[in-house]
Amino acid sequence: MSRRRSRLSTLATAGTVLALAAGLSACGDDDTEKSAGSSGAAKGSVVIGAASNGAAEEITLDVPEVASIRAQLPKSVTEDGKLTIGLGMLPAGSAPLGFLGDDQKTVTGSEPDLGRLVAAVFGLEAEPKNATWENLFVGIDSGRTEAGFSNITDTEERKKKYEFACYRKDNLGFELRKEADWNFDGTYKSLAGKTVAVASGTNQEKILLEWRDKLKSEGKKLDVKYFADNNSIHLALNSKKIDAYFGPNPAIAYHITQSASTPQATRSGGTYSGAGASLQGLICATAKKGSGLAKPLAEAINYLIENGQYAKLLETWNLKDEAVRTSQVNPPGLPITNS
Known part of the structure; x- marks a missing residue:
C-alpha cells in the first residue's frame, strides 16, 4: 500500500482508536461481521451508516437490481447469490472509511456501504470479509473475495495484478x-x-x-x-x-x-x-486482473451516481468533496516511480 493509505487511521482520536481496536481482532481476517447487505432492510434497499456510533446518520436507500448489469457478471460471482467484499480494516479500522460498528457486529463506513450498494445493483447479497491490509490483497488473489472496497488507490504498479473501477478522489x-x-x-x-x-x-x-x-x-x-x-x-x-x-x-x-x-x-x-498536481489520484473497486468484474462494477457505480444513491452515500459520510462524475475502468494511475 502507499504510505498515504497507511496513515489514514492516525487522525482518529486515541479514544476512538481504542474503542475500535477493542472490537476488532488482530488476526489475519475476520468473517464474524454482520453481512448487512441490507442490514435488516427489505430486498431492494440498503441501510447506509448502520451502527456508526454517531459518525453518520443512518438512512435507507432504495436500490433495485439492474438486470442488464447483472448479466455482465461471471457465473462464478452470481451462482452463490453473494458479492464478497474485501476490506483491509483490521486491526483498528479507520473512520469514516471502515470500522466495527457500535453493535460490535456490523462493519460500517463509506467503503463497505458502497460495496453493499453495488451488490444490490447486481441483485446479490453483500458479504463483507474484513482482513489486514496485506491479507486484503491475498483474498483477492486467491478468489476468497471478489471485489475490494477499501480505499485502494489506482496505481500502475497494481494494474499488473488487478483491474479497477474508480469511485472516489484520492x-x-x-x-x-x-x-x-x-x-x-x-x-x-x-x-x-x-x-x-x-x-x-x-x-x-x-x-x-x-x-x-x-x-x-x-x-x-x-x-x-x-x-x-x-x-x-x-x-x-x-x-x-x-x-x-x-x-x-x-x-x-x-x-x-x-x-x-x-x-x-x-x-x-x-x-x-494525493497523486500531486499533474494527476488526480483515484480510489477504486479492485478485482483480480482478467476477472471481468471491472466493467460491471463501473456500470453499477455509474448507475448509483446517475440515480442519486452515490451522492447520498458521500453526504452521509461527509465525503462530498471526493465525488467523481463517473466511474472509469482502469484510468491512468500513479506512475510506478510514485506508487
Missing part, C-alpha cells in the same frame, strides 16, 4: 480552525507565512516539504511542524500554534464531524490530489 486535505479567514487555493503560494502540521514519513509530508522549498526559493516562509499524535495536533490547532493540519482528507472529514458541536470545531480548508 485527496489530501487541510484542516483549519472554524473561524480561520483563509483557505488553501490549490497552489503552494497560499501557504506562504503559514505554520502547517504534518505526519512524518507520509506522502503529504513529501509534498509539503517540496512546497516549503519552493517558497524558500521565492524568499517566503512555510513552517512545517511535527507532533507525537493527533490529539497534540488538534490542541496545537485550537491554541493557534499552527494554522493547519495537512493529512488524509477522509480522516479530516471525520474529525470535522466529530468536533462540530464543540468549542474546538474545525473545518475543511481545501483539498489536494
Whole structure:
C-alpha cells in the first residue's frame, strides 16, 4: 500500500482508536461481521451508516437490481447469490472509511456501504470479509473475495495484478480552525507565512516539504511542524500554534464531524490530489486482473451516481468533496516511480 493509505487511521482520536481496536481482532481476517447487505432492510434497499456510533446518520436507500448489469457478471460471482467484499480494516479500522460498528457486529463506513450498494445493483447479497491490509490483497488473489472496497488507490504498479473501477478522489486535505479567514487555493503560494502540521514519513509530508522549498526559493516562509499524535495536533490547532493540519482528507472529514458541536470545531480548508498536481489520484473497486468484474462494477457505480444513491452515500459520510462524475475502468494511475 502507499504510505498515504497507511496513515489514514492516525487522525482518529486515541479514544476512538481504542474503542475500535477493542472490537476488532488482530488476526489475519475476520468473517464474524454482520453481512448487512441490507442490514435488516427489505430486498431492494440498503441501510447506509448502520451502527456508526454517531459518525453518520443512518438512512435507507432504495436500490433495485439492474438486470442488464447483472448479466455482465461471471457465473462464478452470481451462482452463490453473494458479492464478497474485501476490506483491509483490521486491526483498528479507520473512520469514516471502515470500522466495527457500535453493535460490535456490523462493519460500517463509506467503503463497505458502497460495496453493499453495488451488490444490490447486481441483485446479490453483500458479504463483507474484513482482513489486514496485506491479507486484503491475498483474498483477492486467491478468489476468497471478489471485489475490494477499501480505499485502494489506482496505481500502475497494481494494474499488473488487478483491474479497477474508480469511485472516489484520492485527496489530501487541510484542516483549519472554524473561524480561520483563509483557505488553501490549490497552489503552494497560499501557504506562504503559514505554520502547517504534518505526519512524518507520509506522502503529504513529501509534498509539503517540496512546497516549503519552493517558497524558500521565492524568499517566503512555510513552517512545517511535527507532533507525537493527533490529539497534540488538534490542541496545537485550537491554541493557534499552527494554522493547519495537512493529512488524509477522509480522516479530516471525520474529525470535522466529530468536533462540530464543540468549542474546538474545525473545518475543511481545501483539498489536494494525493497523486500531486499533474494527476488526480483515484480510489477504486479492485478485482483480480482478467476477472471481468471491472466493467460491471463501473456500470453499477455509474448507475448509483446517475440515480442519486452515490451522492447520498458521500453526504452521509461527509465525503462530498471526493465525488467523481463517473466511474472509469482502469484510468491512468500513479506512475510506478510514485506508487
